[in-house]
Amino acid sequence: MMELNTQRMEDFKGIYKYLVIFIGLAFFLIFIRLWSLQVLKGSDLRRLSENNCIRLRENPADRGMLLDRNGRILAHNRPSYEVYLVPEDLKVNPGVVMEVARLLNIPPEEIEERLRTQKRRAPFKPVKIKSDINWNELVLLESNRVHLPGLIVDVRPRRAYDYGELASHLIGYLGEIDENELKQAREATYRMGALIGKYGVEYRWENDLRGVDGGRQIEVDALGREIRPLGTVEPFPGNNLILTIDLDLQQTAEEAFQDKNGALIAMDPKTGHILAMVSKPSFPPDIFARNILQEEWKSLIENPHHPLQNKGIQGQYPAGSVFKIVTAIAGLESGLITPNTQFNCTGAFHYGNRDFRCWKQGGHGAISLHRAIVESCDVYFYQVGLKVGVDLIAQYANEFGLGKVIGISLPHEKPGTVPSSSWKKKRFGIPWYSGETLSFSVGQGYLNATPLQLLMLISGVANGGKQYLPQVVERVENIYGEKLKEYPPVELRRANVSEKTFQMIQEALRGAVNDPHGTGWTCSLKEVKVAGKTGTAQVIRLPENFKKGDMNRVPLKFRDHAWFAAYAPFEDPKISIAVLVEHGGFGASAAAPIAKKVIAKYLNAEPSSPVRAKETESDLDHAD
């Protein structure tokens, strides 16, 4: 052991003296540097520390613009003059606050309040007093600037949306960064008080839109006036987004809603590009970027029609008769019905101890599948539903993307609900009753879908089963117009349904709009063949003796939602559309005319109203 010990000493003896020299040198280097800073430059640096004269001034980057598919500007930045005060500089000149208050015509207490409430502010960081001052105020301040030490007027980019509330849910809004977002962000990419995308495209493409903030490190004199810049970083603007929406079409769609509430999404079924996206009521998107007023915020939050919600992807409603498409496909594909299968409709179907009624009081008589879709016969589909069963219908609903999130790049998309026997067992712990299949087969009961999901359904039918991921951004470009990213069409899935079945359904949907007695006739166009399906989503169960025509007397919040889903032209679909009018009553009268205006606009067709036999017209107005 002793021997080992001596050997070990030998092992590291050689290196020891080099290590001593190395470490000694390192400490000597530190000593020299300390001497230089504290002794040689000590008095200079002490002066700098006493005057606190090195400051940072921010210079935020321009946010990227949002453009429509034809390059028209939807969101950009305009210069805004902002007034700041540096609290540390005011201690020497307390009169400045009074003077600034007088010039800007705001009470001095309000300025004092703002200066006081700035917690955790870096020293000498300017505090914003007023945003977006007008030209007169600017001239007043600038001409008095010499007498106002501690005052800074700076020009900042401010988000501007030239078309007001147009497509506000798609565009989204900005807001001040919160603690949580600040924590998640990589160091130094955001400062406190920075504006960050909170909703819509502004949120999802935040990293592309943001750009790189700049700023200056400056030396100032005792009065806070700039002497010289020490270092400057130029801001670099964010990238521009070219959206898939068409400004004209969007405007047409927004106007078509008039004062109704609801949602509309139009898409190119062959690419998944969203052409228009409306949700009503809407909100002014710039509201959160400026200092939002208390009352404005309250009225948005407390509005019973939820203006902040994008109903197209966040609203979940019973699909109503639009869902008959799925029931029919399930029947045909399983072979349990054929196009020639006939049922008799007497206006109601007795099952269990209940009457399940058809929307048409007198009934449709003996009816086969094509006419049952065209005239939206409920009794027919009750019986199809009973033959096929809940789980097979659910399987085909899932096949088209119902019951789960589609995956559009917008926040808070909802999945909707497709019930099945196992779903009900899990959810409520009780088995499925066959009576519930009846409601399900006509799109009522537990079934819930977003307008986007029904748009996907109709697009899938139009495309022979192929569904594309709905996309709202076409490409990202930098400020020089160079393409940075592109979003090509993404095929999501191909519904496992035969071509023959699709042909049958497509024909029926064309009939629903163009045949005599078709429920969607209010959407028919002269030059273009439209194919579509109306729907009515029950909000409450109405009494048995309730007449459909009495709907106008029901309080608004209990009235049914109106659906319309369509595509056009029939031969070569270029646009698919889903419209939901909240509490609009019937699909034919409330939703289809809106879809018609949008389709006509997009295909440059003349929106003419076809002539109908008088007696059927009133009846069809209430069709479901």
Added chain:
Amino acid sequence: MQIDRRLFIHFDWTLLGVALAIASIGIFNLYSATATMEMSGTPLYLKQLFWLLLGLTVMVTIAFIEYRFYSDFAYLIYFVALFLLIIVLGYGIITSGAQRWLKIGPFSFQPSEFVKISLILALAKFFHLPSERKDYSLKHLPLPFLLLFLPMALILKQPDLGTAIILLLVFFSILIFVKIRWSSLLTIGLTGAAAVPLLWGFLKEYQKRRILTFFNPELDPLGAGYHLIQSKIAIGSGGIMGKGFMKGTQCKLGFLPEQQTDFIFSALGEEWGLIGSLFVIGLYFVLIFWGLRIAVQAKDRFGAILAFGVVAMLFWHIFINIGMVLGIMPVVGIPLPLLSYGGSFMISTLIGIGLLLSVSMRRYLF
């Protein structure tokens, strides 16, 4: 366990005394540096005192355990630390963009701190049997390099550049200590240098910018450059005598970033001047040389390499941190042992000193 009476006789009071002196100064300095910080809950200096006391307990326990025990479990400890690093990437808490913390009950800790110690243990274990030719060449090194790269990759992923650099420096320090052939070292150096331009091409623009800023803070006058200038003003304005306890302004007004951790030495320099700074640097000097002496006087190779690894870890922390706040080293997040605030770091430092004590007091025992 029976403790040999001789252990008490040979207990290294000097090492303990120096460490305690620095740590006590650290508490007072932290008290002053954070006096104006608006924080809810327990003040930082009290938390630090708690970590110090806990750390001292751990340190003494480690010192009295026969260090052959650590040799037996070196690889196991290494893998546990590695495992914790993987957990951090999956479940860690994100603060200012980096995922470094694991939360256990009310405490959160940084596994990367303990990885430093575990790497030293594993390398000491690997090199504790002398090679037949008394020096090492490339063919001996694949395993040690693997031991380095696994935790380094995980730590860079967090990302925590500072700790990764410490691992790298400690690794090469140990290689030199155990005698690697100069030709091998040269090969490694040249390979590394050749790989740099190749890797550079793979980096994204913002990553390149960050690395350039790291070597030249002036490139970022709004971030690192601004902090550096404020740090230099703080230390320089202290002059020879300093502004006095609780009288520093740079730090109190919040001009210094991370005034309680990475830039703690600026606060010390501002308030205590050249006199105070030199005193603390002198204590560090004694700590390092005492540690180095323990390493060369250890009774076996394992103890020597272990002690040297700890000394290297302490030295690089001290040199880079003080160099950084003085503006002669890149701005990188490396804290100052026993002075910077931080529970995990305090405890890992004291574990290191505990290992030094353990080696030191057994140098005459056979």
